[in-house]
Amino acid sequence: MTAGPQRLDRLAKTIRSKNAGVDQITFDVIFDDRAAFERVVRSGVLSRETVTRLYGVAPERIVDFVVYEPGLAIKFTLRRLRPSGSPGDGDIFGAQQYAPLLALEVPPDA
Amino acid sequence: MRTLRFLCPNGHLGFAPLKVPSFELGVATRPDFILADSGSDDIGPGPLGHDTSTSPREWQEHDLEHMLLAARRLGVPMIIGSAGDTGTNSRVDLYVGIIRDLARKHGLAPFRLGWFYSEVDKELLRAKIRAGDTIRGLEGRGDLDEAELDATERVVAVAGIHPFVRLLDAGADVIIGGRCSDAVVFAAPAIRAGYPEALSYYLGKVLECASFCAEPYGAKETVIGTISDEDVRVTAMAPFQRCTVASVAGHAMYERANPYDETVAGGRLDMRDCHYEQADARTTRVTGPRFFPADEKRVKLEGAAKVGERYVGMAGIRDPYTIAHVDEVIAWSRQQLREHLGDDGYEVHFNVFGRDGVMGDLEPLRDRPAHELCVVVQGIAPTQAKAEEVAMIATRQMFYARLPDVKGTAGGVAFLLDEVLPASPAYRWSLNHTLRVDDYLELFPTHIEEVTP
Numbered sequence: 153m154t155a156g157p158q159r160l161d162r163l164a165k166t167i168r169s170k171n172a173g174v175d176q177i178t179f180d181v182i183f184d185d186r187a188a189f190e191r192v193v194r195s196g197v198l199s200r201e202t203v204t205r206l207y208g209v210a211p212e213r214i215v216d217f218v219v220y221e222p223g224l225a226i227k228f229t230l231r232r233l234r235p236s237g238s239p240g241d242g243d244i245f246g247a248q249q250y251a252p253l254l255a256l257e258v259p260p261d262a
Numbered sequence: 263m264r265t266l267r268f269l270c271p272n273g274h275l276g277f278a279p280l281k282v283p284s285f286e287l288g289v290a291t292r293p294d295f296i297l298a299d300s301g302s303d304d305i306g307p308g309p310l311g312h313d314t315s316t317s318p319r320e321w322q323e324h325d326l327e328h329m330l331l332a333a334r335r336l337g338v339p340m341i342i343g344s345a346g347d348t349g350t351n352s353r354v355d356l357y358v359g360i361i362r363d364l365a366r367k368h369g370l371a372p373f374r375l376g377w378f379y380s381e382v383d384k385e386l387l388r389a390k391i392r393a394g395d396t397i398r399g400l401e402g403r404g405d406l407d408e409a410e411l412d413a414t415e416r417v418v419a420v421a422g423i424h425p426f427v428r429l430l431d432a433g434a435d436v437i438i439g440g441r442c443s444d445a446v447v448f449a450a451p452a453i454r455a456g457y458p459e460a461l462s463y464y465l466g467k468v469l470e471c472a473s474f475c476a477e478p479y480g481a482k483e484t485v486i487g488t489i490s491d492e493d494v495r496v497t498a499m500a501p502f503q504r505c506t507v508a509s510v511a512g513h514a515m516y517e518r519a520n521p522y523d524e525t526v527a528g529g530r531l532d533m534r535d536c537h538y539e540q541a542d543a544r545t546t547r548v549t550g551p552r553f554f555p556a557d558e559k560r561v562k563l564e565g566a567a568k569v570g571e572r573y574v575g576m577a578g579i580r581d582p583y584t585i586a587h588v589d590e591v592i593a594w595s596r597q598q599l600r601e602h603l604g605d606d607g608y609e610v611h612f613n614v615f616g617r618d619g620v621m622g623d624l625e626p627l628r629d630r631p632a633h634e635l636c637v638v639v640q641g642i643a644p645t646q647a648k649a650e651e652v653a654m655i656a657t658r659q660m661f662y663a664r665l666p667d668v669k670g671t672a673g674g675v676a677f678l679l680d681e682v683l684p685a686s687p688a689y690r691w692s693l694n695h696t697l698r699v700d701d702y703l704e705l706f707p708t709h710i711e712e713v714t715p
Contacts, residue, residue: 166512171304172519174564174691175401180515184508207624215401216520222511222538229519231402233623235691237306239569239640240611242620244306252626 160197160256163188169249174236176215177246178229181253189224195258198226206252263490266455268448269293271484272325273471275300275342276317279324281482284473284500288484289332295451296333298325299444299470300357301344303564303691304517311415311566311689315346315353319360322346326360330436334370341426341437341447349418349441351381357438365713373436376429376710380440382417382563390697397563400694401519410567414692417565422527425706426450432710440706441564443526444470448487457489460553463531465494467524468510468548475513476503497545507538510546527562527702529555558698561705565693569609570642571649572685575657578676579635583668588614588635591663591674595639598659599652608652609642609688637675642688653682
């Protein structure tokens with residue numbers, strides 16, 4: 153394991169976003185390495201609180217936040233302000249909303 | 263130990279064609295059922311509202327032809343859910359017609375073709391509301407009222423296993439389903455054959471997107487699910503793919519708010535205690551899903567409301583001062599619209615690409631726009647002529663925006679085209695609700711016929 157801080161996109165195999173129904177967008181951060189998964193979970197850089205700050209949303213808009221052991225994944229879901237595909241929605245599939253997660257800095261393990 | 267084997271070649275039939283080689287490899291193993299879901303609400307409210315498919319008929323026909331010929335050759339049922347993306351009546355009729363045409367084209371021996379509809383008459387919903395039934399909003403929505411119902415163009419109900427089971431009981435060899443939950447296409451025949459509900463719904467959940475549960479990534483490849491009384495096994499058919507513990511467990515979270523719960527008409531699949539193990543190089547074995555029958559019979563409804571006809575304009579911006587003041591440019595444009603057309607009777611939307619056009623309110627870098635921007639303008643109004651006028655005024659007036667310190671006074675924006683373009687009408691999702699029913703079949707009339715050459 154590298155000693156210094158690392159970007160989340162160096163540690164995770166998949167970082168993606170997608171509609172979960174018409175009113176929500178869900179985000180998956182998936183690892184192929186248990187040590188990396190556990191390091192990110194322990195670090196706390198991905199939490200309800202950090203998502204609130206990163207996306208500038210009120211805590212009520214995070215409808216789910218799950219650390220999913222069987223999938224080595226961290227998953228959270230945001231409520232949309234308007235349903236997908238409403239006029240003015242720039243991302244009908246919700247597929248490009250993950251970008252702010254890529255550069256999240258994960259501190260070294262204590 | 264008894265088993266049944268389910269072949270799924272495509273996670274959204276029609277949206278892109280299935281890959282033939284892995285499909286043929288799967289068919290060669292003689293599965294007991296050939297099935298695919300054809301629907302999605304990912305495509306936005308337009309297709310439901312406008313009653314169209316997002317997929318060309320050639321692609322739909324391509325997959326239906328491969329599946330039908332293989333199923334009739336093997337003498338096994340073929341089942342399709344949510345026909346034509348939306349599962350509206352016209353999409354069911356389209357697929358039923360394609361099946362009849364294919365039977366004639368290939369001179370197939372007689373078989374029984376079953377189908378069911380999922381559209382819900384708005385007047386039925388109005389009567390329910392007036393009778394005091396609550397049409398309950400999902401995911402933070404309010405309950406349905408008559409004003410929102412009036413605005414709605416078309417409603418489909420999302421079926422559970424029930425109409426599929428009824429058609430299988432009636433001897434259907436081929437089933438074309440209206441709107442339904444993806445998983446029930448697969449769960450219905452398994453439950454009908456007496457397999458545990460929990461494993462049957464899990465089978466459907468894992469198979470519904472075909473090769474999305476395999477790795478490496480590669481869509482539209484065939485997978486086969488095998489159910490027993492104790493487990494579900496899922497196997498990739500494409501030689502380059504495998505179903506691994508990671509890929510199968512990972513798929514459980516795809517496109518859903520959480521990886522543990524899947525609600526269908528009839529109850530809730532709970533995947534919290536699922537256990538995954540590698541059974542062979544390309545197969546993962548799953549045990550431990552649970553199923554909790556619903557306390558109350560409720561069916562999900564999807565509806566789309568028309569916002570209006572739509573035209574689209576585009577404007578580029580390169581002047582850094584104008585970029586820094588793009589909100590004032592847009593405000594000017596809105597003001598000009600108000601002067602020409604008044605305050606209402608139309609909608610206008612501006613997406614500022616290069617700043618927050620993709621992410622909108624979720625964009626953290628909104629205060630750091632790029633060195634050039636593209637503003638996409640949508641004008642929406644009851645008639646095409648008015649929508650064109652709205653888009654034209656809004657786009658053109660950005661050219662004349664009055665910014666106090668701008669150096670370039672010959673034109674405030676750059677045009678790729680000095681025109682606005684007709685687009686599909688604008689719709690919005692107006693129903694994401696549930697309705698109480700007495701019988702899970704009551705919204706889904708079934709039909710069956712003998713198809714003869």
